[in-house]
Amino acid sequence: MEKSVNFIAYLVYLPVVIFLTWYVAHTLFKNSKVFMLDIFQGKSEIAIATNKLFETGFYLINLGFAFWIMEIGYDVIGNRDMLEALSTKIGGFCINLGLMLFLNLYLFFRGRRKAREKTHALTLMPKTEM
Amino acid sequence: MNTLAYIIYLLITYLITVRVGLLFFRNGRIFIMELVHQDVSLTDAINRILLVGYYLVNLGYAALMISTWDTILTWTDLLVSITVMTGKIVTTLAVMHYINMLVIYFIGKRNQSILHP
Numbered sequence: 001m002e003k004s005v006n007f008i009a010y011l012v013y014l015p016v017v018i019f020l021t022w023y024v025a026h027t028l029f030k031n032s033k034v035f036m037l038d039i040f041q042g043k044s045e046i047a048i049a050t051n052k053l054f055e056t057g058f059y060l061i062n063l064g065f066a067f068w069i070m071e072i073g074y075d076v077i078g079n080r081d082m083l084e085a086l087s088t089k090i091g092g093f094c095i096n097l098g099l100m101l102f103l104n105l106y107l108f109f110r111g112r113r114k115a116r117e118k119t120h121a122l123t124l125m126p127k128t129e130m
Numbered sequence: 131m132n133t134l135a136y137i138i139y140l141l142i143t144y145l146i147t148v149r150v151g152l153l154f155f156r157n158g159r160i161f162i163m164e165l166v167h168q169d170v171s172l173t174d175a176i177n178r179i180l181l182v183g184y185y186l187v188n189l190g191y192a193a194l195m196i197s198t199w200d201t202i203l204t205w206t207d208l209l210v211s212i213t214v215m216t217g218k219i220v221t222t223l224a225v226m227h228y229i230n231m232l233v234i235y236f237i238g239k240r241n242q243s244i245l246h247p
Binding site for chain 2: 007010014046049050052053056057060065066067068069070071
């Protein structure tokens with residue numbers, strides 16, 4: 001009987017998902033600072049704090065999910081089996097990461113729209129009430 | 131081998147909890163400041179209580195999860211169970227974090243609508 005290579009599969013899987021998460025989060029939250037500044041109308045302190053909080057949440061939820069689904073429930077035997085199992089896992093995780101990315105982008109765009117609407121409404125308010 | 135797994139697991143969860151807690155502690159301050167209308171001493175008090183509560187909930191939860199652990203016989207089992215357990219803890223942490231942010235958002239919204247109807 002051949003020895004199962006689950007351990008090697010895990011050792012490949014872990015660095016790949018950690019690197020992917022880091023890369024996506026790094027890119028997303030480097031560029032989201034502009035949105036945050038727009039949403040909070042230039043109040044940079046609160047914008048950077050919110051950005052950091054969202055970044056932490058992104059890391060937590062994605063790494064947590066990646067660790068959670070790592071277990072391969074059967075004995076992987078041979079290289080071909082390992083590649084198939086790994087590509088299923090990593091592909092599924094990539095799709096999850098993409099969905100999360102678009103969710104975050106939606107939140108940023110929505111926040112910006114709301115902030116715009118608010119300032120627009122304020123400038124349109126009739127001055128007679130004052 | 132379970133003892134070794136518990137030691138590694140507790141070390142990892144402790145490190146993650148403390149790091150993330152400090153991050154929240156530093157960045158959440160400004161939000162509480164806004165909620166209590168720039169009252170610095172009240173803000174620091176609330177912030178510290180929140181931090182302690184967070185540590186208690188998380189470390190307590192992490193310690194509780196040990197009772198549900200399978201018996202570990204091989205190195206592969208060790209790696210799998212530590213990673214999966216850490217993943218569960220971290221996911222719970224993330225969900226709690228998002229709930230917190232939503233709560234702060236709604237409280238801020240309510241305060242604003244009371245001040246400017």
